[in-house]
Amino acid sequence: MDLGSLFAGLWRLLLDPLTIAFVFVGAQAGIIFGMMPGLTTTTALSLLTGLTFSLPAERAIAVLMGAYVGSVTGGSRSAILINIPGTPAQAAVCLDGYPLARQGRAAEAIGLSVTASTIGSLFGFVMLALFTPMLGALALRFGTWEFFWLAIVGVVVAGGLTAPTDPLKGWIAGFLGLLLATVGQDGIHAFPRFTLGRTELSGGFALIPVLIGAYGIPEVLNAIRKRERFVVQTRLDRVLPRFAEVLVHKWHIFRSGVIGLIIGIIPGVGSDVASWISYDTARRASRKPEDFGKGSIEGLIAAETGDNACIGGDIIPVLTFAVPGSAPAAVLLAALTIHGLRPGPLLVLEQPHVVGQIVAISLVGTLAVFVLSLLWVRQMVRVLLIPRSVLMPAVFIICVTGAYALSARLFDVYVMVVFGVIGLALGELGYPVAPLVLGFILGPMAEDNLRRGLTLTGGDPTPFLTRPISLVLVALLLTSVVVRTPLPAWMRQRVLIWRTQARPGVS
């Protein structure tokens, strides 16, 4: 990115203290949401998108970016103090954070976690600033045929990665999302489809109620049906930043940052995968792998850096291709669209100052989370003591408010509840929700580009399979499916026999 856009964005932000204040508000809200087990980053962003609908675009984005960084960072509080991740991204943090707390080093663990998170976020946003213009230039070479395949590849890859033991369920969830996105008037002829004669459905299902429903409501219902009690270690010494200790592990940080960034760019896969892969890679590279799981600082730093670097990676495809890198990024994409911005290659080309503003806000958001995480940690920990029986109904009411806020329709509240029940049922049956949501978001992109591509060629599908970039995407799609598809039993038997014959004595 030309540094001029970035500095212009930063300068403009510094001259607008009210926007900086909104960054801090978002960051604080995000930290609290992130800390609460069951309240995900996606839920936080979905609610805040609805609640900030009436704000100017820049301030709404300020709140959302602050909340995005805050919730990913805040989840480590509960991971360290009660061994339950605040958001799925902190599951790996539990492995070494909680043992450190049990050793009486909770404050140290939180200090390390906050410092590593800050470095990871900064790394991710610097890469966002550098890579967005490059990928934006590449995205300009994509035609309608390539955007169709991009949408399908995104859904299939997300389905395979979010359900690694049973990718078929992931693909089913993705196809269900693509199908549900067709409800309402179609994008070319405005023909009403599957509306059951109801005018409320002519616009289809609104995205924010679907997101709040799919991610927030199942967590509320699951928290109520389970009788969980947390034992919280509230005794905390002073929490200090630990730059010197963290930077001793600079190679773990760099490696985890790169992993987080790459994972973030892949559609549908989010911070939780980045955190686990970073953790596992650090364990393999460590000189003391036996310490992992018992309070290893390397493990804690790697997991935190990876999941925070992923945020910048998530946003890169949002700005360049209008394809979300993760569920929270999908909410961000929706928010940008709601506020009149058009993410995609043209945004980078024609409005680089918008990209500069987003990067500037993200950097300030990272610093806001850093400051707030260290200042209020002992007070914020008390939030964990609120009984679930009080907290979850309160969260539900905020969900209703968020779903209603966008269009002032009770119908959106009903949609939220229905998708909440669908999300709960899918979760219990082992289907991941992320591909469903991604399919819902990318459905219009897939359909419009398929129909447009066929219109341009008079019904001839050949360009979908012969254009160079399309071929690459098709190859990626087939590879993803073949690699994830387990062999049938009879074929596995044959492979085993062949291996035994080829290498006698080795099974």
Added chain:
Amino acid sequence: MRDALGAAFLAVLSVTFAVAAARIPFETSLWVWYTSPGFFPLLMALGLALFSVAIGYRGFLTWRTRRTTGESPGWRAHVRQWGAGRLIAALVMIGAFLLLLGRLPFTVASAMLITAMTLAFRDDSLLHSLRAAAAGALVIVALLLFFTRVFGIPLP
């Protein structure tokens, strides 16, 4: 069995969508088959149906294997342990709340929901839970008023 049931539901859903999509004309004066509004949903519904049949078949084989080996999941105990009672109670309360929307002020309905759920799902003494419910209701009402005054958010 869960796989088979889930797949059956998805198969019914996809067939319903496929039939509805197939009823949309493929050729009219306004469009041809590849720009037909029913083209894409039909493809997606058929794909979903195909995957659902595969999952359903796999689930059926697993269930048959378990039945043959005499494994008895004890579904009633499992449902009880899973928390079905609490979930149903929560859904009933949420349903009542949704019915009250538009009939009562949102802040009043919200306070009632928090109080009802806190008391119904309490892990503490009644007095403690009443205090927690009162505090929670007050906080949420204050938060809702904050949203409307500062952010201009409309309430149901």
